[in-house]
Amino acid sequence: MATGRTHRPATRSRGIPEATVARLPLYLRALTALSERSVPTVSSEELAAAAGVNSAKLRKDFSYLGSYGTRGVGYDVEYLVYQISRELGLTQDWPVAIVGIGNLGAALANYGGFASRGFRVAALIDADPAMAGTPVAGIAVQHTDDLDRIISDNGVSIGVITTPPGAAQQVCDRLVAAGVTSILNFAPTVLSVPDGVDVRKVDLSIELQILAFHEQRKAGEEAAADGRTAVDPDTEEAPPMRATPAGRKGPDGDMPAVMPA
Amino acid sequence: MATGRTHRPATRSRGIPEATVARLPLYLRALTALSERSVPTVSSEELAAAAGVNSAKLRKDFSYLGSYGTRGVGYDVEYLVYQISRELGLTQDWPVAIVGIGNLGAALANYGGFASRGFRVAALIDADPAMAGTPVAGIAVQHTDDLDRIISDNGVSIGVITTPPGAAQQVCDRLVAAGVTSILNFAPTVLSVPDGVDVRKVDLSIELQILAFHEQRKAGEEAAADGRTAVDPDTEEAPPMRATPAGRKGPDGDMPAVMPA
DNA sequence: CCCTGTGAACTCATTCACAGCC
DNA sequence: GGCTGTGAATGAGTTCACAGGG
Incomplete structure (x- = not known):
């Protein structure tokens, strides 16, 4: 923001705050619902309520996109749906590959919200040779050996990892090597990726x-x-044991049996 | 912190920043891995790398919990595992109920990471009478009609919602009425809950x-x-259409067919 | 008036950099 | 010398409050 409108092209350029980006899908969902009910116009107050945020935040968020509202009136629903969709890149088709077709991978493949909104499950990949060819959600599972080819052939740039934790990093590396630059990781692992690759994680x-x-x-x-x-938990203090004054673990080593695995 | 140790009970009291709380599970996971490899001690640098954060952040985070490290040496792995577990409330058992046993609900019920770490799937609940009695992940599915009783009988305070979006708010209300005070919502809906109830969402x-x-x-x-x-996307501007200068939608109303549903 | 758009104030989070202790 | 613990500095995000256009 700062003092004055610096050297920007004509509209407002790059640099939508990450927190705002994370809320755009929420607004879009609320707007889509209004659109389906043929509501033509909505105020920041109403839309904010529907999206579960406060209206000041919503207005500030929208101000990063441009001035898409009408003072005294509110926002045009259809117009905003379009602007946000465009901003999020949902006016184009994103082929997605899911790697690891276990319970979760299969559930995601079947998940409806996937197909709508510009995303398309382009490939299912699993390491189990026995699964190859099996259709899941109407798509034949392919083997990991062909991962490279599958990614390139389908122009996949977004990969979803639903493998066991032990396989996640390796799968990630192969996806990245094959050209994937965005990864959604459901495995409980910290993935390391080169610069330029985005990782988001979902961790139950x-x-x-x-x-x-x-x-x-x-x-x-x-x-x-x-x-x-x-x-x-704080008052409870008086630790059940502590490392000996100047040493490692303390030979008495009595600690409640915590953490099954 | 601050000028002087203010009027706190003895140790440091309430108020661990939310951002820190969200990272504790990450540290715990990394520490558990070290513990399994019988590593006795770890430095902030090493642990930070394993958890995918930088070491300054990690040390600051730990400083909110207390002074559990040893200068010049690092942190005692077992001791830290215990302290973080305790802080997170994982030294006790948390019975969890999953409502909505479709693909996703079933996948979660089968998910291993659930059982470990203090959480126990205490009940599976679904609205489909045909599912009642069917075992999923070794647990018989129960009908929504009995939701109240199931929650109380099992002392469930954490509920997981994996229903279709249309049913989520209603299920949420019933869970809250039955005594649930924490909800993990997988349905793509904004839930409204009374004060004192926490909701976290996971949204693919x-x-x-x-x-x-x-x-x-x-x-x-x-x-x-x-x-x-x-x-x-920004330079692309010159909007494809815009509300007429002083009016609603613009009668030309030509908008790219965006958003399938 | 009504409601958007936004500087300015404030709160929360991260990073720096170093004092303090082993 | 090495590494933790933490004030102080910086940065990101939120909220306030009101100017400004319909």
């Missing part, structure tokens, strides 16, 4: 752990409110 | 759209680097 167990953290806090506060001393 | 289609945005940018930049005029 991380989400649950974050919920558990807050859940535990709630339990603690509730108990505190009850007047009881509570099991507040 | 949003993730893909974010990737598409960056992917499109890459394509534009690459073309620009090639010297060609490129299809930079």
